[in-house]
Amino acid sequence: MAEKNHTVEDLEFRLLLDAIYDRYGFDFRGYAPASLKRRVWKCIQQEKLTTVSALQDRILHDPACMERLLMVISVDTTAMFRDPGFYASLRKNVLPALKSLPLLRVWHVGCATGEEVYSTAILLHEEGLHDKCRLYATDMNEALIEKAKSGIFALDAMRAYTDNYLKAEGKKSFSEYYTAKYDNAILRPALRKNILWAQHNLVTDGSFNEFHLVMCRNVMIYFDRPLQNRVHDLIYDSLAPGGFLCLGLKESTKFTSHEADYDMVDAANKVFRRRT
Numbered sequence: 001m002a003e004k005n006h007t008v009e010d011l012e013f014r015l016l017l018d019a020i021y022d023r024y025g026f027d028f029r030g031y032a033p034a035s036l037k038r039r040v041w042k043c044i045q046q047e048k049l050t051t052v053s054a055l056q057d058r059i060l061h062d063p064a065c066m067e068r069l070l071m072v073i074s075v076d077t078t079a080m081f082r083d084p085g086f087y088a089s090l091r092k093n094v095l096p097a098l099k100s101l102p103l104l105r106v107w108h109v110g111c112a113t114g115e116e117v118y119s120t121a122i123l124l125h126e127e128g129l130h131d132k133c134r135l136y137a138t139d140m141n142e143a144l145i146e147k148a149k150s151g152i153f154a155l156d157a158m159r160a161y162t163d164n165y166l167k168a169e170g171k172k173s174f175s176e177y178y179t180a181k182y183d184n185a186i187l188r189p190a191l192r193k194n195i196l197w198a199q200h201n202l203v204t205d206g207s208f209n210e211f212h213l214v215m216c217r218n219v220m221i222y223f224d225r226p227l228q229n230r231v232h233d234l235i236y237d238s239l240a241p242g243g244f245l246c247l248g249l250k251e252s253t254k255f256t257s258h259e260a261d262y263d264m265v266d267a268a269n270k271v272f273r274r275r276t
Contacts, residue, residue, distance in 0.1 A: 012052035013037065019056050024066055026140065027203040028073065030227030036073070043072045067143065074141040077218075079160065080115045080153075083249060084167035086217075087123060089269040091169060094244045095127045098212055104133040105209060107238065109202065109216035111137035114148025115161075119168075120215065121191045126171045130194060136209065138200035145197050151187035153178075158185050202231050207238040214239050217270075218248035225255075232256045241276040 013036075017029045028036060044055050047065065058065045081087050098104050106124075108117045117137045124130040139145050153161075162174040178185040200208070202219070214235050220228045236258045239245060245253075245262065247270040253259045262272035 009052060012056070013040070016040070016052050016056045016059075019060055020066070020069075023060055024063075025204065026070070026201065030203060030224050030230070031073075032222055032224055035222055039073050040069070043069045046072070070141055071143060074112070074139070074144055078112045078115045079157070079164065081119045081161060081164035081168045081170075082116060083217075083269070084164045086246070086249070086269040086271075087119060087164075087168035089266045089271055090120075090246065091123055091127065093265050093271060094213065094246075095123065095129060097242075097244075099127070099129065101212060102132065104129055104213070105211045106133060106135045106213045106215070107209070107211040108135060108137040109200075109214065109235075110219040111139045111148055111197075112141075112144050113153075114151070115153065116215070116217070117148065117195060118151065118187055118191055119165075121195065122165075122170075122177055123168075125191065130190075133194050135195045136198065136211070137195055138198050140199065140201040140203075142199050145199060149192075149197050151189075151192050152184050153187070155180055155183050155185045202234065203227065207234055209238065210240050211238055212240050212243045213246070214243065215246045216248075216251075217246060218251070220251055221248060229256055232258050236261060236274070239274045241274055243274050245272045245274065246270065247272070 021027045021029065040052065040055070044050070044052065046068070047055060047058060049055055049058065059069060106120065108120065111117050114137065117135065121130060121135060124133050124135070137148065158174070158178065165174040177191065178187050216231070216235060220231055223231065232253070235245060244265065249270055251270060253262050253272055261275055263275060265271040265273050
């Protein structure tokens, strides 16, 4: 009998992803395989298992195991004012063009634990836009969203965040935005006022509003090309004419079906504007 050129592990991974989708509705079949496999194997080791099939069996019978896998797969590498040059560009090149809007809608895609969402909120506050802004922060992982909602972060991270804030041309003392309590930094309640947190899966969910600014930074680098194109379709459908799209420093609209639909605003910081 002729054998197909696939390893047993490849077959196990395919069956695992199908099982996750059928059982829980999370679709990871369009994720970049190498990165996804590393994360799955990390979960296998944490569960003290030895095969992908064993992980599949546990996930199908134990929803708590699925939650643990979701935490491993979810990319929560983030920081306040991560890539400070981007936030300086946002302040200079994007927000002034949005000041005339009566209501500003921002979508923060893949918000993880919320550090970058709150960074945007601080910029909006400093530029006088926060009171008329609705900032929608979404992620597929509900546990990360719950952590983000709290606005509580490790106090020892504030030194690095302060440095990022200053490089992003912050206008105040960064310590004005949080209260220190024991080992935690608690962000000011005013920053959380206009943020709407929601679970949303880029792979399976559709557009839910029209936005003037979409921030989808360092999310699509984990997707394969077909899934990237689907997400670009979703974002384009969600972006108002003349609205801005902000991608991660290693991401681009090049080679997508919407490449010609945007004007480049800042090539270095991957800021684009949808043509009207």
